[in-house]
Amino acid sequence: MNLSAPLHSLASDAAATLEGTTARCAAANFRWEQAVSIERADEYNAYAGDVTAHKEWQGEHKGYLRSFVQVAKDHPRASESFMAVSSMAHLKEDLDNTYLLRLESLDRMVNSALLGSAIGENFWLRFFNSQKDLRKDKLSGADENLRSEFVDQWNELREQARPMFATFLNDFGGDLNAFVKTDWPHTLRDRLGLTHWPSMPAKPLPVALLCYTLDEVRQARLAVTKKGAVASFSRPTVLDTEMSAAFVPAPLLVGGESYGYTLDLANTGAPAAFTPELLTFPIDYLPKHIKALGFISRAHALQTDTAVLDARNRHVRGLQGLPDCGGYGEVLA
Template sequence: MIHALMKLSPPLHHLAADPVAAPEGVTVRCAAANFRWEQAVSDGRTDEYNAYVDVVATHNEWQGEHKGYLRSFVQVAKDHPRVSESFMTVNSLAHLKEDLDNTYLLRLESLDSMVDSALLGPAIGEAFWLRFFNSQKDLRKDRLSDADEKLRGEFVDQWNVRRVQARPMFAAFLNDFGGDLPAFVKADWPHLLRDRLGLTHWPSTPGKPLPVALICYTLDEVREARLAATKKGAVASFSRPTVLDTEMSAAFVPAPLLVGGESYGYTLDLANTGLPSAFTPELLTFPIEYQPKHIKALGFISRAHPLQTDAAVLDARNRHVQELQGLPGCGGFGEILP
């Protein structure tokens, strides 16, 4: 294992220390710990981050500057001349092998703004949902009637227009969910994916079911999108998530950096009540434009995730870290937070 921790600036090093972060609550404490444990951020990218955040005196100030960094360097606008830094040379320490075997990837996408959007109106958003929610096998067909093809084509076109950022796409492998898409969509996939992928922010409104879509695309499609991109700086199609690629969160836990170019992130399983028997690999992919064929199922997230207390979050993270420490050569990774 590579023990290359981030060289944070003195102000950030101070705020990341557990005695300083712990009194601010579990969320802040866990987010700070992530910066202490991160091994996949290069010195060059760390220097850039330190310079952007500059001098901050409180965790709130740090979080605000972190969000600004993400907007400027990671979650870049589609019309920005450069790609997300996640796929640039400065992030090479976190890049995955370019020649990964082609296979299917899964994403869980919220459709809340699309289905209820006043801009789209019932002619597209609601019409798409009403047509396909009760006939989901049609989503997985290669060809539908001209009217249905027009409807789902218009829906996806409008969705792509509303995706104004060319941000990295978090994804997992279908093979880690059984590898059988027809069987998977018969399960309670909205809650299963939400929990396995550690998406604690869904549903965002308690008591209101969140409409979601199951997205499935291939590694080859990602490689093709990167090669066709006109933005500057893209040298990689895939990378592992780091603390500089996402919002500060207690649900994100860095993974040890392993040698070999296949060192993925590992998601925090919100529903697991014991030591993880296996981890779910997670990666970032170069952004692609969605096509109708990528939408494989529709559903709702209607119940809260299991980690509803600070104690539950901390316990789940500690069990996750304990199991990470059991990986070969990773005994010194992270900390069990009391």
């Protein structure tokens, strides 16, 4: 993307290498990003200002996300990810309707009033050992009331209308009932590159599997008529997420189906295929969206800077193997 002179200097590999592997990888992401428009880049450059150090840049980046991307529900404008200024990253609006998967950490809820409340505790006790019931569109009597009350409180806790990272059920076999019988918490954590969820056996991370449709996303956007959103789906860019060594921007492909491609934490070779990732316009969860509950109880494989850098380089080599992408990015020696 086009960077201002101060950011261009900080984003150089020579400058970023001095700050360590994480900063080096994050800086490379800005050099490689192809899906940020000049208009949005100018806005970002103006927000960051004349930063002179990587730590200062990281602080301004977080501020930008809070102001333009991870906006509050009562904010007068939608997240910039879905505004016209981000049109280079937008996906086709008429994508065929299909099912999306999203992995949600419940850790914040455990530490909040929700899972500590009678409703949260009763929900977990009722459904963790009877998860087939979660996959029923409608339950009877008290069970449906419990599920609905839990989801209503969860939606209340979701104070931001931030973009929702998701992937396609079809890329995980297409059969939800079969998928939930697998080790889906670790599979999704690894396939989606969620390095910030490195849970250990001593402290398992509770997670929920959410499933919703593209049509539901489109309906949610169309229902919000006064916030300026022009797209329901977008690919993730460096301006839509925290600075991260685990995020690698994908080449911008033609045709309106240029998804993000996540870094597989468990892959030990150059990937022959990639897990697609997209941002969806935020929706309120419905009881039927919760399909399974589980725990992440073991750490992922990328626990050292060397492991992270090697995995990223393998991923980049795979991206360079895509049609017309031979010159994309760079392998960081």
